[in-house]
Amino acid sequence: MKCKICGESANIKLDYCGLKLCKPHFIEYIQKRVKRTIKRYQMVRKEDTIAVALSGGKDSQALLHILKQIYVDSNKLIGIHIDLGINDYSQESAKFVRILCDELEVPVHVINIKEEYNFTIDNAKKSKKIRRPICGICGLVKRYVLNVFARKYKADVLATGHVMDDEVSVLLSNLVNGNFEQLIRGGPFLPSDDVSMVARIKPLYEISELETTLYSHFNNIPFIEITCPYDVKATVSSYKQVTNKLEEMQPGSRYLLLRNYIKIYKKALKDYNTEIQQELCYCKVCGGPTIRDICAFCSLRKKMEGNE
Amino acid sequence: MKCKICGESANIKLDYCGLKLCKPHFIEYIQKRVKRTIKRYQMVRKEDTIAVALSGGKDSQALLHILKQIYVDSNKLIGIHIDLGINDYSQESAKFVRILCDELEVPVHVINIKEEYNFTIDNAKKSKKIRRPICGICGLVKRYVLNVFARKYKADVLATGHVMDDEVSVLLSNLVNGNFEQLIRGGPFLPSDDVSMVARIKPLYEISELETTLYSHFNNIPFIEITCPYDVKATVSSYKQVTNKLEEMQPGSRYLLLRNYIKIYKKALKDYNTEIQQELCYCKVCGGPTIRDICAFCSLRKKMEGNE
Numbered sequence: 001m002k003c004k005i006c007g008e009s010a011n012i013k014l015d016y017c018g019l020k021l022c023k024p025h026f027i028e029y030i031q032k033r034v035k036r037t038i039k040r041y042q043m044v045r046k047e048d049t050i051a052v053a054l055s056g057g058k059d060s061q062a063l064l065h066i067l068k069q070i071y072v073d074s075n076k077l078i079g080i081h082i083d084l085g086i087n088d089y090s091q092e093s094a095k096f097v098r099i100l101c102d103e104l105e106v107p108v109h110v111i112n113i114k115e116e117y118n119f120t121i122d123n124a125k126k127s128k129k130i131r132r133p134i135c136g137i138c139g140l141v142k143r144y145v146l147n148v149f150a151r152k153y154k155a156d157v158l159a160t161g162h163v164m165d166d167e168v169s170v171l172l173s174n175l176v177n178g179n180f181e182q183l184i185r186g187g188p189f190l191p192s193d194d195v196s197m198v199a200r201i202k203p204l205y206e207i208s209e210l211e212t213t214l215y216s217h218f219n220n221i222p223f224i225e226i227t228c229p230y231d232v233k234a235t236v237s238s239y240k241q242v243t244n245k246l247e248e249m250q251p252g253s254r255y256l257l258l259r260n261y262i263k264i265y266k267k268a269l270k271d272y273n274t275e276i277q278q279e280l281c282y283c284k285v286c287g288g289p290t291i292r293d294i295c296a297f298c299s300l301r302k303k304m305e306g307n308e
Numbered sequence: 309m310k311c312k313i314c315g316e317s318a319n320i321k322l323d324y325c326g327l328k329l330c331k332p333h334f335i336e337y338i339q340k341r342v343k344r345t346i347k348r349y350q351m352v353r354k355e356d357t358i359a360v361a362l363s364g365g366k367d368s369q370a371l372l373h374i375l376k377q378i379y380v381d382s383n384k385l386i387g388i389h390i391d392l393g394i395n396d397y398s399q400e401s402a403k404f405v406r407i408l409c410d411e412l413e414v415p416v417h418v419i420n421i422k423e424e425y426n427f428t429i430d431n432a433k434k435s436k437k438i439r440r441p442i443c444g445i446c447g448l449v450k451r452y453v454l455n456v457f458a459r460k461y462k463a464d465v466l467a468t469g470h471v472m473d474d475e476v477s478v479l480l481s482n483l484v485n486g487n488f489e490q491l492i493r494g495g496p497f498l499p500s501d502d503v504s505m506v507a508r509i510k511p512l513y514e515i516s517e518l519e520t521t522l523y524s525h526f527n528n529i530p531f532i533e534i535t536c537p538y539d540v541k542a543t544v545s546s547y548k549q550v551t552n553k554l555e556e557m558q559p560g561s562r563y564l565l566l567r568n569y570i571k572i573y574k575k576a577l578k579d580y581n582t583e584i585q586q587e588l589c590y591c592k593v594c595g596g597p598t599i600r601d602i603c604a605f606c607s608l609r610k611k612m613e614g615n616e
Binding site: 175176177178180238239241242245246249250253256257259260263264265267268269271272273 | 483484485486488546547549550551553554557558561564565567568571572573575576577579580581
């Protein structure tokens with residue numbers, strides 16, 4: 001098996017396009033693809049500062065590495081990591097984030113939610129006042145805190161490590177369940193509201209988990225390999241199993257579905273009935289974006305009072 | 309396990325709704341569900357004559373049986389079976405169709421395509437002039453011939469035995485591949501064009517293959533159990549594997565996707581860009597509906613000339 005670019009021994013064959021590549025040309029190929037995604041969805045303007053959400057896992061670590069190669073000469077990258085207070089797991093995660101940021105010379109801010117908001121995910125897990133599954137709570141906290149601190153550090157966009165596998169499985173779940181609102185708002189680029197929400201981008205939208213894993217290994221990128229102690233597989237994972245199975249049988253189908261969603265379905269649904277779309281307003285407590293009087297994060301904080 | 313309706317011993321538990329039913333109440337339940345589908349999509353008007361396309365397989369045989377129970381007092385049902393000229397298989401199929409139609413006292417017309425059009429599917433399979441896969445050719449022949457003879461026998465609607473499993477797998481395939489035209493025209497009811505196309509309905513749109521199988525067994529409905537000798541599993545079957553797998557893990561998901569497609573996506577796509585929609589016109593040879601000058605069936609006939 002020979003590399004299509006240089007003719008040397010290839011390390012990987014990509015099923016969805018038949019391409020065979022050696023390590024260096026695979027790395028180059030992934031960087032080019034991410035660059036194309038950023039351009040295609042007009043994610044970043046020339047002068048933008050990009051805050052990269054870093055969990056310590058392989059996807060976000062690979063994302064930072066790729067962005068550093070794309071924006072090699074600029075100072076526009078900053079890392080943001082949230083210390084969620086999940087016992088040893090959070091400490092381990094932060095370690096990997098710091099190692100990579102040091103290596104790549106990217107400034108990183110570690111936000112400790114215990115210090116900032118006086119509760120932790122461990123507290124929330126134990127609290128009897130919280131009825132939602134802890135993964136939902138954790139997702140809410142991350143979205144909120146990342147937005148607040150991306151703005152605080154003057155970032156223009158917030159980049160997250162969402163990969164194709166997750167995006168397409170969530171898309172299928174939304175299509176099956178008719179989640180109109182999410183179908184209209186989903187995708188790789190969510191613009192800023194110019195008030196309190198920083199633009200969110202997903203540069204790995206068209207890159208698979210397998211590709212970020214290989215990219216990380218080929219570049220010796222450090223990342224946390226243990227999973228979160230609270231990560232019980234949620235509903236969405238059956239959709240992921242199914243979309244992965246389809247990809248196995250019909251290579252390239254995940255990419256096709258995502259592209260057709262962005263090119264056709266999302267636009268058609270948006271035009272179809274704008275009345276159904278929920279109006280964005282601002283939280284009376286923190287001023288952040290919400291569809292209620294008080295945002296979900298402020299409601300959570302209220303519940304967690306006295307639960308420290 | 310007890311029947312929810314009568315408390316007697318149940319024969320089946322339906323995973324998607326948790327309902328446990330005995331044989332007679334399962335039969336009643338399926339008939340009610342089909343009645344609801346017919347009503348929901350306004351498939352049949354009071355005075356309509358329904359031509360039922362009968363292949364001899366379990367789905368269309370079950371369909372005829374169900375429709376006969378729903379329209380018990382009327383003479384509005386006729387059966388149409390096409391003898392495709394697939395050697396022994398076609399002869400076997402016709403036998404089962406005749407047995408059931410006799411039993412149910414439904415008049416049946418058997419259309420022999422060799423007699424009518426001077427070629428058979430066996431001929432087409434062997435012909436070097438035909439490059440399309442034979443299942444595609446066979447589908448084309450069936451659609452065309454059913455329409456011609458449904459009209460000839462003065463039917464108002466043509467009912468086919470398409471079940472949920474097939475419909476949802478085709479839907480997913482169309483969504484993945486962005487088959488705009490099919491997404492707009494798909495669904496359980498395709499109205500007549502008032503010129504040369506009879507309305508087509510799929511009363512089993514919301515019934516699964518498992519349900520028609522059980523329904524057939526519980527009613528001792530005769531059907532052909534061998535598969536067509538040309539039935540090599542086509543592309544669509546990977547979508548079927550995937551949607552069946554999803555149903556296993558998330559019971560009811562197939563139904564949900566179909567409903568949301570009909571309620572939202574189909575309408576949104578239709579509104580979105582009507583310009584893309586192909587204009588229906590009429591074949592210069594036979595006058596049948598087509599999007600070209602000469603319809604696909606007449607082109608096929610031309611190719612088959614001298615191939616008898």
